Structures are given as structure tokens and as C-alpha cells.
Amino acid sequence: MPSSMSSRRQRTQDQVLAVLAEHGALTRADLSHLTGLSRSAVASAVTLLADQELIDENPIETGAATRGRRPTTVELRQRSGIVLAIDFGHAHITTAVATTSGDLLAETATHLDVDSHPQEALDTATDLATQALAQGGGTPDQITGIAAGIPGPLDIHTQVVRAPTILREWTGLNPAEELSRRLGHPVTVANDADMGARGEHMFGAARNINDFLYIKASHGIGAGLVLGGRTYRGSTGIAGEIGHTRLQGANNWCRCGNRGCLETVVSITEVRQQLAHVLAPDHPVADGDLPPLADLAPHPAAARVITDAGRTIGLVLADLVNCLNPAAIILGGDLGTAGEPLAQGVRESINRYAQPASAHAVTIACSTLQQRSELLGAVATAIHHNAAR
Ligand SMILES: [Zn+2]
Structure with missing residues (x-):
């Protein structure tokens, strides 16, 4: 085989492997769509990769009798290690x-x-x-x-x-x-x-859920979007920067150079400062020495501060719920450790500001993976x- 043809085949196989590594099990049509390769190029790459025992092709259980070739999915073969x-x-x-x-x-x-x-x-x-x-x-x-x-x-x-x-x-x-x-x-x-x-999809609160948002709310606030069972990152990889959504009435400078971004109001640093202020008589300490959020959440005044932060994040999430109609929103990061008071605030804003049918469809939960x-x-x-x- 001429070396240029051999290297082109290798490149095609590498493309198929990379897309399978990214997305998990895929149909041949998905592979063609995601790699930009023709159906016949995908077919020959799949045959060669199966011969090398790098991938497995399994029939899809449709439950109905189908004519012609049974639909299959292709996935990487797992090696133990x-x-x-x-x-x-x-x-x-x-x-x-x-x-x-x-x-x-x-x-x-x-x-x-x-x-x-x-x-x-x-x-x-x-x-x-x-x-x-x-x-x-x-x-x-x-x-x-x-x-x-x-x-x-x-x-x-x-x-x-x-x-x-x-x-x-x-x-x-x-x-x-x-x-x-x-x-x-x-x-x-x-x-x-x-x-x-x-992590939530494989080990946590989003197991078996294919449309959900994971919110990492710590020093910054970012969203991981899983849509149709796949991570969605946008055209260049920057999707989910919800921490820089502008809030009405907020005016503080943000590290991004704009004013009034979500994370200038509810980053973990801001919320800890608010808690230190509210809890001053009970915990006369600098905010850096505050007990963990999970320990503070049962305190009635602390719970109000945390629920208020949840409502503020929920304002931004309500727009995303309208746009994406997710089945779940999982709240993680430092703020996610606050538990129910945070989830309650998010839920209130989504119920108030998202369209009722979409609000009804979405479950709000805090991560149970303890910041892992x-x-x-x-x-x-x-x-x-x-x-x-
Ligand atoms: Zn910003």
C-alpha cells in the first residue's frame, strides 16, 4: 500500500477513535456526522479497528422487528488497567x-x-x-x-x-x-x-439522565452542559460561562471587565462574606475561618443567605431552562455543599421565571459527590x- 494511503487510513482511524473516546457509543451515522467522514470511510475504519480489537460493534435493542441491516452502535473496547x-x-x-x-x-x-x-x-x-x-x-x-x-x-x-x-x-x-x-x-x-x-453522569445525581446542567459554583460559576447524552461545548469549547451573565441591578466590577456579572454577587467568596456579616454575633471570625457551608446551612439566618444566593443563580438558570428544557440541574462546587437551602432558592426562581412546563420538567438537586x-x-x-x- 502506498504510504500516503496508509497514513490517510491511520488518520481516519484516529479520527474515529477520538470521536468515540469523546462521545461513547455511537451509530455509524453519528460517526460520519461527527468526524465529517463519508459513510464508506467510516465503514472501512470500523472494520479495520474491529480487526485490531480496539472497538466493539453491538446491535441496538429496538424491541421491534426491523427490515434489513440491524442498527448497531460502535464503542471503544475497554482494557483493564x-x-x-x-x-x-x-x-x-x-x-x-x-x-x-x-x-x-x-x-x-x-x-x-x-x-x-x-x-x-x-x-x-x-x-x-x-x-x-x-x-x-x-x-x-x-x-x-x-x-x-x-x-x-x-x-x-x-x-x-x-x-x-x-x-x-x-x-x-x-x-x-x-x-x-x-x-x-x-x-x-x-x-x-x-x-x-x-462525574455526575457516571457516579452521581445525573446517572441515566441525558439532558442536564451541572453548575460548578465556587470562585467562578460555570455550567457543564450534557444534551442528548453528550457534553456540549459549543463551536470552540467555551459554552457554559454563565458566571458572566449580567444581573439587573448589579453593578460591581467583574474580573472579566464587565459590571454586574452573576459571579460578582454569588461567588463562594461573596457568599462567605455575607455569611460572616450575618453570623457575626455567633461566629465572630473572619470569613476565611467560617465553618463549612454544610454546617452553617441549618442556622436560620445562614439558610436565608444561602437561599438568596440560590434565587440569584436561579434567575440565570431560569433562562437556560427555557432555552434547553433540561431534566435536571445539579448544583456542585463549594456552594453546592450548602445543600437544600441552595436548591430551594434555585427552585423558587425557576418556578417563578421559567415557563411552567419547562419548570415542571426539571429536577433541582445538589451534588452528593462532596466536591469530587x-x-x-x-x-x-x-x-x-x-x-x-
Ligand atoms: Zn464577568
Whole structure:
């Protein structure tokens, strides 16, 4: 075979593997649509990949007798081994080691100013992941996949951070390349809210739900959108930046250069300041020393502050509910740990401002993964990507 034809075939197979790694099981028609390849190119790639035992093709159970070729889905074949997951927050890094069946073996964590020191954060993450691997009893040759979430948007075409207003010091960096070089293994990187959504989808409150929004409400506020069972990231990867939606009547400057953005009113820093103010007689401490939100939520005055934050986030979410008609909204991040008072506020605004039929269709819940949605989403991503390597 001429080498140009062979390399073109390899490229076609790589495209099919990448799309399967991203989306999970797909029909051949979906593969053609998502790769832009012709149906016949997809068919020959599927045959070659099946011969190499890299993918499986399974019939779809339609429950009805069908004429002609039975519809099938194609998916990556899972290899057993160990995966590494990394979650970069604005001020922390956590890593996990898990089996390809999703059983966690070890976790490590540290606090660090991730936003301002990208190279140090990448080095620290590498050390932490290596420690977690040793603690979990694994060795580098057992690794079948590594994935990491970062707290800013990535360009989906170039994998480069494009966030001059959100993650300034990381702009122009390619975290997947940086981590792959350090860890000696390919690394898949995605935005943290998207990772959180994947974590909820595989391990948390959104299991078996194919249309939902995961809201990471911490220092920033971002949404991971899962629509039709797939992560939706928009044309270049920046979808879900709801923290920069303008609120009527709000006027504070935001780090993005606009005034009145959602996250200037209800970031975890703002809510903690409000709580410290309200609780001053009971907790005469700086807001940084406040007890965890989950412990404060039963306090009647604290619950009001938290519910009020929920109502404010709910104003923005009501518009999204009208637009996307999701089945669930899962509230995560630092604010998500506040539980029912937060969910109640969100629900009130959605009931008030979204169209009744859409409001009725959506369930509002706080994450039950205890701020590990993003880390577990990286585990899920590393598991699904493992067969592509
Ligand atoms: Zn903003």
C-alpha cells in the first residue's frame, strides 16, 4: 500500500477513535456526522479497528422487528488497567487513581494558587498523581488513561487555554501537552465544569439522565452542559460561562471587565462574606475561618443567605431552562455543599421565571459527590479514553 494511503487510513482511524473516546457509543451515522467522514470511510475504519480489537460493534435493542441491516452502535473496547485523574481548582489540586471499572484506589490533594502559577501547578499535579499511583499500588505500565480538568475554557480544536479574562496566566498553554510530557503518557484535558458533569453522569445525581446542567459554583460559576447524552461545548469549547451573565441591578466590577456579572454577587467568596456579616454575633471570625457551608446551612439566618444566593443563580438558570428544557440541574462546587437551602432558592426562581412546563420538567438537586464531581469526571473520562490509546 502506498504510504500516503496508509497514513490517510491511520488518520481516519484516529479520527474515529477520538470521536468515540469523546462521545461513547455511537451509530455509524453519528460517526460520519461527527468526524465529517463519508459513510464508506467510516465503514472501512470500523472494520479495520474491529480487526485490531480496539472497538466493539453491538446491535441496538429496538424491541421491534426491523427490515434489513440491524442498527448497531460502535464503542471503544475497554482494557483493564489503572487510570489517573487530576482536578485543578483555582486554589487546589486533587488527584485520584482508579481501576478501569471505576473503583477508587487512592486520592491525594494539596492547596496551591493554581491560577497564578501554571508551571508550578502542572509540576505539583505530576508529583501528586505519581504519589497517588504508588499509594494505590499501581505502576506506570498499568496506566491505560489519564484525564485532567482545568478551571477555565480550552479551545477544542487546539487544546490551548483561551481565557484572557478568566485564567490569564494559563492563556496560550496546552495543558494536555504539558502533562503528557511530564507523565510520559497521553493526557486528556477538559474544562472543570464539563468534567463535573461527566462525574455526575457516571457516579452521581445525573446517572441515566441525558439532558442536564451541572453548575460548578465556587470562585467562578460555570455550567457543564450534557444534551442528548453528550457534553456540549459549543463551536470552540467555551459554552457554559454563565458566571458572566449580567444581573439587573448589579453593578460591581467583574474580573472579566464587565459590571454586574452573576459571579460578582454569588461567588463562594461573596457568599462567605455575607455569611460572616450575618453570623457575626455567633461566629465572630473572619470569613476565611467560617465553618463549612454544610454546617452553617441549618442556622436560620445562614439558610436565608444561602437561599438568596440560590434565587440569584436561579434567575440565570431560569433562562437556560427555557432555552434547553433540561431534566435536571445539579448544583456542585463549594456552594453546592450548602445543600437544600441552595436548591430551594434555585427552585423558587425557576418556578417563578421559567415557563411552567419547562419548570415542571426539571429536577433541582445538589451534588452528593462532596466536591469530587470534577475529579470523578476525570476518572470517567480517563476510563472512556483508555481504549483509544
Ligand atoms: Zn464577568
